[in-house]
Amino acid sequence: MTAPLAVTEHAATIHGAPPADMPLLDVAELEKRFPVSGTIGPLGRLRRRMKGGPVHLPHVHAVDDVSFVIRKGETVGLVGESGCGKSTLVRVLTRLLDPSGGIVRLGGRELSLTPARRFAKDPDRGRIQMVFQDAGESINPRFTAFAAIADPLRRLRGLKGAALTAKVERAADQCGLPRALLTRFPHQLSGGQRARVGIARAVAVEPDLLVLDEPTAALDVSVQVVILQLLDTLKTDLGMSYLFVSHDLGVVRLICDRVLVMYLGKIVESGPARDVFANPLHPYTRALVDAAPSLHDRGAGRIRLQGEPRSPIDPDPNVCRFYGRCPKGTDRCTTAMPELRRFGDREVACHFAEEITSR
Numbered sequence: 539m540t541a542p543l544a545v546t547e548h549a550a551t552i553h554g555a556p557p558a559d560m561p562l563l564d565v566a567e568l569e570k571r572f573p574v575s576g577t578i579g580p581l582g583r584l585r586r587r588m589k590g591g592p593v594h595l596p597h598v599h600a601v602d603d604v605s606f607v608i609r610k611g612e613t614v615g616l617v618g619e620s621g622c623g624k625s626t627l628v629r630v631l632t633r634l635l636d637p638s639g640g641i642v643r644l645g646g647r648e649l650s651l652t653p654a655r656r657f658a659k660d661p662d663r664g665r666i667q668m669v670f671q672d673a674g675e676s677i678n679p680r681f682t683a684f685a686a687i688a689d690p691l692r693r694l695r696g697l698k699g700a701a702l703t704a705k706v707e708r709a710a711d712q713c714g715l716p717r718a719l720l721t722r723f724p725h726q727l728s729g730g731q732r733a734r735v736g737i738a739r740a741v742a743v744e745p746d747l748l749v750l751d752e753p754t755a756a757l758d759v760s761v762q763v764v765i766l767q768l769l770d771t772l773k774t775d776l777g778m779s780y781l782f783v784s785h786d787l788g789v790v791r792l793i794c795d796r797v798l799v800m801y802l803g804k805i806v807e808s809g810p811a812r813d814v815f816a817n818p819l820h821p822y823t824r825a826l827v828d829a830a831p832s833l834h835d836r837g838a839g840r841i842r843l844q845g846e847p848r849s850p851i852d853p854d855p856n857v858c859r860f861y862g863r864c865p866k867g868t869d870r871c872t873t874a875m876p877e878l879r880r881f882g883d884r885e886v887a888c889h890f891a892e893e894i895t896s897r
């Protein structure tokens with residue numbers, strides 16, 4: 539297992555010389571806001587400004603001041619309820635979306651300086667690849683398995699002819715996809731085979747970092763196990779790092795070195811996955827662990843907690859996002875947003891973390 543690296547260590551790489559042991563991925567103060575639909579648009583904003591009216595428009599703060607690092611060879615889990623911002627975060631990291639602020643640095647290169655549209659054709663595009671939840675939906679239905687795997691090799695590596703075929707076949711072999719299936723379309727493949735195509739397509743261009751957005755959620759439990767084993771083998775054989783997004787805390791505890799717990803756009807706790815789940819320090823992580831389906835109920839659905847989350851639209855910067863749902867909440871939580879603080883190899887954003895750690 540890779541040694542843990544705390545969330546705030548990124549600071550050393552933002553200001554001053556990069557350390558010798560530079561993280562593979564360095565995310566600093568990342569923000570992504572979406573305008574609330576039905577708002578007035580750029581022209582309306584201009585009109586309001588000319589009339590001297592308010593120009594601020596409401597925004598969903600989907601990712602709010604998020605910082606973390608991933609080291610070479612590490613598997614980092616990302617967990618949190620639906621709507622906490624996991625998909626938005628990974629879409630910004632993989633440069634499918636532009637951030638509203640902050641830095642994404644991969645192997646020292648600041649990816650966030652390149653607009654998403656331009657990055658799609660960038661030679662470094664292949665260094666960070668994504669595997670989506672449902673390969674059946676993310677693969678073009680008119681592409682055979684061969685064409686799906688060949689597509690990024692053509693676009694990003696400029697391969698064609700025999701060299702292209704050799705790379706596609708190699709990726710299929712690595713992912714346990716029989717070559718005879720390469721001529722089939724997605725609807726002619728089983729869920730597990732489609733998942734293998736999605737993974738082969740991502741690893742064919744030899745990325746440094748694979749971002750897996752619930753890669754097994756659409757699969758039967760028995761197939762999930764086989765795909766997780768495949769991912770484990772590939773990681774060792776190809777020397778990749780993983781960011782693994784999942785609702786399944788059992789799987790995250792099993793395969794991840796570290797975990798990031800996200801709530802309403804913010805990281806509220808991070809640390810070694812086993813320790814975080816065995817002894818959660820943030821009341822939200824505790825609630826998540828308590829609400830997680832047992833082994834018998836695996837696949838029973840997403841975790842749902844009691845109570846309504848606060849609104850993600852222009853949240854009050856002085857109020858803890860978990861206030862209102864938190865059993866520990868007091869007036870203090872409504873006047874000062876708790877910052878992430880370090881406790882050994884853990885980081886926790888709660889005013890009462892000392893109380894919890896000293897139990």
Ligand SMILES: Nc1ncnc2c1ncn2[C@@H]1O[C@H](COP(=O)(O)OP(=O)(O)OP(=O)(O)O)[C@@H](O)[C@H]1O
Nearest residue numbers: 572573598600619620621622623624625626627850
């Ligand atoms: N294009 C968009 N426009 C406006 N709001 C958006 C957009 N995409 C996401 N959001 C909002 O951003 C917040 C985070 O959504 P996101 O899909 O990232 O959460 P999630 O944790 O990935 O959820 P799930 O696990 O259900 O996929 C939500 O409040 C969502 O409604």
